[in-house]
Amino acid sequence: MPREAIVRTIGLKKTFLLGKIPLNVLKGIDLEIYRGEYISIMGPSGSGKTTLFNMIGGLDKPTEGKVYIDEVDIAQLDAYELAWLRCRKIGYIFQTFNLIPVMTALENVMLPMIFGGMEMDEAMNKAKELLETVGLGARLHHKPFELSGGQQQRVAIARALANDPAIILADEPTGNLDLKTGKEIIHLLKEMNRNKEVSIITATHDLKMLDVSDRVIWIRDGMIERIEDRENLQIKVGEVEGEEAG
Amino acid sequence: MATRVPEKKKIGKQLTLPLSHAFNMSMRSIKIRFGRSIIVTMSIVLGIAFLMSILSSNAFTAGILEKGPENIKITIQQNLEEIRIRQLWLVSLSLIVCVVGIVNAMLMAVTERSREIGTMKCLGALDKFIVELFIIESSMQGFVGSIIGVIFGTLATFFVYVLRYKGLIWHIFPAGLLLKYSLFSILLGVLISVIGAIYPAYVSAKLEPAEAIRREV
Numbered sequence: 001m002p003r004e005a006i007v008r009t010i011g012l013k014k015t016f017l018l019g020k021i022p023l024n025v026l027k028g029i030d031l032e033i034y035r036g037e038y039i040s041i042m043g044p045s046g047s048g049k050t051t052l053f054n055m056i057g058g059l060d061k062p063t064e065g066k067v068y069i070d071e072v073d074i075a076q077l078d079a080y081e082l083a084w085l086r087c088r089k090i091g092y093i094f095q096t097f098n099l100i101p102v103m104t105a106l107e108n109v110m111l112p113m114i115f116g117g118m119e120m121d122e123a124m125n126k127a128k129e130l131l132e133t134v135g136l137g138a139r140l141h142h143k144p145f146e147l148s149g150g151q152q153q154r155v156a157i158a159r160a161l162a163n164d165p166a167i168i169l170a171d172e173p174t175g176n177l178d179l180k181t182g183k184e185i186i187h188l189l190k191e192m193n194r195n196k197e198v199s200i201i202t203a204t205h206d207l208k209m210l211d212v213s214d215r216v217i218w219i220r221d222g223m224i225e226r227i228e229d230r231e232n233l234q235i236k237v238g239e240v241e242g243e244e245a246g
Numbered sequence: 247m248a249t250r251v252p253e254k255k256k257i258g259k260q261l262t263l264p265l266s267h268a269f270n271m272s273m274r275s276i277k278i279r280f281g282r283s284i285i286v287t288m289s290i291v292l293g294i295a296f297l298m299s300i301l302s303s304n305a306f307t308a309g310i311l312e313k314g315p316e317n318i319k320i321t322i323q324q325n326l327e328e329i330r331i332r333q334l335w336l337v338s339l340s341l342i343v344c345v346v347g348i349v350n351a352m353l354m355a356v357t358e359r360s361r362e363i364g365t366m367k368c369l370g371a372l373d374k375f376i377v378e379l380f381i382i383e384s385s386m387q388g389f390v391g392s393i394i395g396v397i398f399g400t401l402a403t404f405f406v407y408v409l410r411y412k413g414l415i416w417h418i419f420p421a422g423l424l425l426k427y428s429l430f431s432i433l434l435g436v437l438i439s440v441i442g443a444i445y446p447a448y449v450s451a452k453l454e455p456a457e458a459i460r461r462e463v
Contacts, residue, residue, distance in 0.1 A: 059368065059456035072257055079373060083260035086455075087370020098365040098459065102278040115370035117261040159369070 005071070006166055006199050007033040007056055012065035014051050014222075025051045027222040028065070033201060035166070038193045038212055041203045043219035049203040050171055052219065056201060057090055057169045058082060070166060087116050091160025091198075095172035097152040099144040105131060105155045106140040112162040130158040134188060150181035157188060161196065168192070170202040174209075183208055263375055272382040282355065287391040289351040293344030294395025294435045295402070300340045301427040302403040304333055309420035310411070318411075345438050352384055352442030356450070363450040364458030373451040380447035381440055388439025392432040399431075400424060 012029040015022050025048045033039050041049045054060040055067055058074045067074050069089060077085060086092075091112075099108045109127035114120070131140055134154040144152055153173060160168050170189065174182035190212040193200045202209060210216060210233055218225040276283045307329065310318060322329065363376055407415050450458050 054454075054456040057368075057456075059459075060454045070256055077257060080259040081257045083367070083370050083372050084258045086368055087260060088258070092368045094365075094459070098361065098368075100362055100365065102275050111366070112369040114267065115260070115263070115366075115375075117263070163370075 003034040005032045006035045006037075006069065007031070007201070008068040008071075009052075009056065010066045010068075012052070012055055012067065013063050014048075014055065014060070015063045025222050026055070026062070029219075029222075029224055031217065031224065033199060035199055036193070036197050037199050037214045038190065039199070039201045040209045040213040040216045041201065041219055042205060042209075042216055043225075044205065047219045048222040049205075049219050051222075053169060053171050053201070053203040057092060058085055059092075083115075087112055088163045089166050091162070091165040091168040093153070093156050093160050093168065093170035093173045095175035097144070097149070097156050097176070099152055099155055099159075101144055104141045104143055105136060105147065105158075108144070108155055109159045109162055112159060116163050127158070127162070130161055131155070133161075134158045148181075149177050150184060153177065153181075153185050154188065157185070157192065161192060161198070164196070165198060167199045167201060170200065170204075172204055172206075173202060174204065174206045179208075182206060186212055260370060260372055262372065265378065268375060268378040269382055272379050272386065275379075276383055276386060283387060286351045286355050287387045287394075289347050290388055290391025290435055290439055291395040291398065293347040293438075294392045294431050295399035297337075297340045297344045297434070298396045298399025298427065298431045299403045300333070300336045300399075301431065302400045302424055303406075304337070305420040305423040305427055306403065306407045306415070306418070307333075308423060309418035310414075312420075313418045314414065318414075344434070348388075348435070348438045349442035352439055353446050356380060356384075356443050356446040360446075360450045360453075360461045361459050363447070364453070364455040364461075367451070367455040367458065373448075376451040377444065377447050380443045384439045384443030385436050388436035389432070391439070392435025395435065396428045396431050400428070 009029050009031045012026055012031075013024070014026040015024050017023070029052060041052060043049045051060070055062050056069075058067070058069070058077075061075070069085065072085075074082065074085065092098075099105075100111065103111070106124065106127050109130055110120075110123045113123035113126060118126075128137070128140060131137060131154075134157050136151060136154050136158070139147060139151060144155070147155065156173075157168075160170075168189070173189065174185055177185060186206075186208055189200055189202070192198060193212075202213075210230075213233075214230055216228045216230075216233060218227070307322065311322060314322075366376060367373075404415070411418075450461070453461070
C-alpha cells in the first residue's frame with residue numbers, strides 16, 4: 001500500500017509586508033508528510049519554519065500555493081469547515097503553551113471537546129484520562145499559573161490530543177523549557193506518536209528532536225535545504241551543530 | 247500528483263454551540279478575572295455616576311421649577327438662561343467623558359486577550375462564538391456598573407440638594423424624571439460597554455489565528 005500523505009504543500013509562498021517593503025518568508029515549499037510520521041522542521045530563527053508551520057496548520061493563509069490536509073485543499077474551506085478541521089484533525093502545541101489562563105488544566109483539555117459538541121460528562125472523563133496519560137492525574141484542578149512550564153506543556157499536549165486528531169503540530173514545543181523537561185516532552189510526543197498513530201510535525205531548532213524524528217526537513221531562507229531520513233542523520237549531527245553555532 | 251482532486255467530503259462543519267455555553271464561560275471569566283473585571287466595571291461606574299449626577303441635578307432643578315416655593319423659583323428663573331447653557335455643556339461633557347472612559351477600558355481589556363482569542367480559534371471556536379462571549383461579558387459588566395453608577399450619581403446630587411434646600415427636597419422630589427434619566431443612563435452604559443468590547447473582539451476573531459496569537463499589546 002502506498003503511503004498516505006496527510007499533509008501536502010505545493011509551491012507554498014508567503015510574503016509579509018514590513019511597512020512597504022515586501023519580505024518573502026517562504027519562497028516555494030513543496031512537501032509531503034505521511035500518516036504516522038514524526039517530522040521535525042529545522043532551521044535557524046528567521047528561516048520561515050514558524051510561518052510554514054502556521055500554513056500547514058491552517059492558522060494563516062499562504063500568499064501563493066496550496067496546502068492539502070488529508071487531500072483537502074484548505075483554501076477552499078468555509079469558516080465552519082475550517083473550525084471543524086482545527087478542532088478535530090489538528091492538535092496545536094505552542095512554544096508559549098497558550099493555555100487559557102482562567103481555566104483549570106481539566107477545563108483547558110475539555111475545551112476542544114466542547115467546541116466539537118461533546119457532552120460535558122463525556123468530555124470530562126476523556127479529559128481526565130488524557131491528563132493521566134501525560135502524567136498530570138494529580139493536577140486536574142490547577143490553573144496554568146500554578147503549574148510549571150513542563151506541566152503546562154503536558155496540559156497542552158493533552159489538549160492537542162482531545163479530539164483524536166490525525167496531526168499534531170508543535171511549534172518549538174521545547175523552546176521555553178529546560179534541557180531535562182524538554183527531553184521529557186519530546187519523549188512524551190514520541191510516545192503519543194507511536195501509541196495513537198498521530199502524525200507529529202514540529203518546528204524546532206532543538207537538536208534533541210533529531211533522535212526521535214522519522215524525517216528532518218531543513219529550512220533555510222524560506223526554502224527547503226534538504227530532507228533527511230533518520231538513518232542518514234547520525235553522522236551529520238556534528239556538522240549541524242557547527243552550522244547552528246555559526 | 248500535484249493535480250489530484252481534493253475530496254471535500256472528509257471535512258465536516260463545526261457545530262454552533264448553544265448560547266448557554268457562551269454564557270457560562272463568560273460568567274466564569276468575569277468571576278475568575280475578578281480583579282480585572284472590577285477595574286473595568288469601576289470605570290463604567292465612574293462614567294455613569296458622573297453622567298447621572300449631572301442628569302439628576304437637572305431633574306431636581308426641574309422639580310423646583312415645577313413645585314418649589316415662589317422665592318426660590320424666582321431666583322432660578324432669573325438665571326434660567328445661564329443655567330440651561332451650563333447644564334447643556336455639563337451634560338455633553340459628562341457624556342463624552344463617560345463614553346471615552348468606558349470604550350477605553352473595554353478596548354484595553356479585550357485587546358490584551360487577543361492571544362486567548364487566537365488560541366480558542368485553534369481549538370475550533372467559531373468567530374461568532376468568540377464575539378458572543380465578549381457581548382455577554384461586556385453587557386454584564388456594563389449592566390452592573392451602570393446600576394451602581396446610577397445609584398452613586400443620584401445619591402451624590404441628592405445630598406448636595408438636601409444640604410441646600412433641606413426638607414423642601416421631599417416636596418419637589420422628581421421621581422418620574424429621575425427614573426427616566428436612570429433608565430437612559432443604564433441603557434447607555436450597557437450599549438457603550440458592548441460596543442467598546444465588540445469592536446476589538448471582532449477584529450481579533452476575524453484575524454487568522456496565527457496573527458491573533460502573534461499580536462502583541
